[in-house]
Amino acid sequence: MIVVMRRNAPEQDIQHMIKQVESLGLKPTVLRGTERTVIAAIGDERNAPAGILESGPSVDEVLPVLAPYKIASLETKAEPTVVRAGSLTVGGGRLGVIAGPCSVESEEQIVASAHAIKKSGATALRGGAFKPRTSPYSFQGLKEEGLKLLATARAETGLAVVTEVVAAEDIDVVSEYADVLQVGARNMQNYRLLEACGRTHRPVLLKRGPSATIEELLLAAEYILDAGNQQVMLCERGIRTFEAHTRFTLPLATVPYLHAKTHLPVVVDPSHGTGHTPLVAAMARAAIAAGADGIIVEVHPNPEKALSDGYQSMTFPQFDDMMTGCRKVAAAMDMQI
Ligand code: PEP
Ligand code: MN
Numbered sequence: 001m002i003v004v005m006r007r008n009a010p011e012q013d014i015q016h017m018i019k020q021v022e023s024l025g026l027k028p029t030v031l032r033g034t035e036r037t038v039i040a041a042i043g044d045e046r047n048a049p050a051g052i053l054e055s056g057p058s059v060d061e062v063l064p065v066l067a068p069y070k071i072a073s074l075e076t077k078a079e080p081t082v083v084r085a086g087s088l089t090v091g092g093g094r095l096g097v098i099a100g101p102c103s104v105e106s107e108e109q110i111v112a113s114a115h116a117i118k119k120s121g122a123t124a125l126r127g128g129a130f131k132p133r134t135s136p137y138s139f140q141g142l143k144e145e146g147l148k149l150l151a152t153a154r155a156e157t158g159l160a161v162v163t164e165v166v167a168a169e170d171i172d173v174v175s176e177y178a179d180v181l182q183v184g185a186r187n188m189q190n191y192r193l194l195e196a197c198g199r200t201h202r203p204v205l206l207k208r209g210p211s212a213t214i215e216e217l218l219l220a221a222e223y224i225l226d227a228g229n230q231q232v233m234l235c236e237r238g239i240r241t242f243e244a245h246t247r248f249t250l251p252l253a254t255v256p257y258l259h260a261k262t263h264l265p266v267v268v269d270p271s272h273g274t275g276h277t278p279l280v281a282a283m284a285r286a287a288i289a290a291g292a293d294g295i296i297v298e299v300h301p302n303p304e305k306a307l308s309d310g311y312q313s314m315t316f317p318q319f320d321d322m323m324t325g326c327r328k329v330a331a332a333m334d335m336q337i
Pocket of ligand 2: 102103298309
């Protein structure tokens with residue numbers, strides 16, 4: 001941390017702050033300029049309680065040097081984390097393609113989806129059994145019955161299953177059936193749920209909250225990592241802005257930015273990110289070109305009849321076309337599917 005003192009700070013305040021830095025277990029190095037004095041506090045600043053130095057006398061500002069997230073940081077681990085769950089590999093040059101309906105609706109729907117997406121080149125099946133819906137009157141998912149149908153689809157196709165867990169009390173039942181636990185955008189800052197996911201042995205797909213900063217996303221991931229689970233994927237799924245032509249705004253700069261900050265693989269969700277089927281394929285290709293390690297998209301046998309998110313779901317032929325384009329971009333990016 002760098003403690004910048006105010007102009008002409010009295011010597012007694014500088015000495016006080018030197019002692020404060022020492023009391024935090026950090027080593028102070030004092031740099032005296034003509035007008036200002038700066039105290040560099042050397043050591044692992046993340047163990048020092050935040051804010052304690054800011055309130056000191058004659059302190060102008062305190063600048064952190066290290067990222068506040070520790071285990072997620074590239075400073076801690078330089079090599080990329082590769083997440084593996086059955087048929088799905090994400091990171092380290094392997095592109096994960098997770099596809100399937102927003103919600104599991106019936107055996108016929110999920111099994112047909114699994115066969116179709118597999119044939120087109122997907123490497124995992126998505127489908128919500130526990131659905132976090134904006135309205136309590138909307139379809140809430142088939143719950144455990146939906147999980148069983150996902151397991152049937154896995155048994156028939158060999159595809160790994162990615163499904164959402166909305167509450168800590170459902171972790172056991174969801175982990176029993178799922179290969180990857182999805183933490184949805186609405187739950188990104190549900191810290192008890194994140195800790196509970198961190199105590200499981202299932203990889204986690206952590207979605208960015210629509211109003212969360214990237215630092216908040218990384219700190220949310222830190223909860224899972226700190227609880228002992230290192231298999232975490234970060235997912236950009238669009239944020240809320242003033243723009244109304246898309247459901248959310250999909251900021252693809254998140255991908256290279258995250259790669260510069262963390263070793264965790266980055267997945268992009270162009271379905272929720274745009275909210276319009278005709279925009280999804282182009283944004284999936286753009287995500288891969290931006291360096292994404294995976295994509296997650298919504299595909300439905302008949303989007304017009306979907307119980308959730310039909311307006312952003314692709315038909316099987318649309319998904320097949322999307323994959324043709326994605327394969328070309330992945331090859332150009334030296335990514336293997
Ligand atoms: C979903 O994947 O269907 C979903 C609810 O996504 P999000 O949490 O990103 O809104
Ligand atoms: Mn959805």
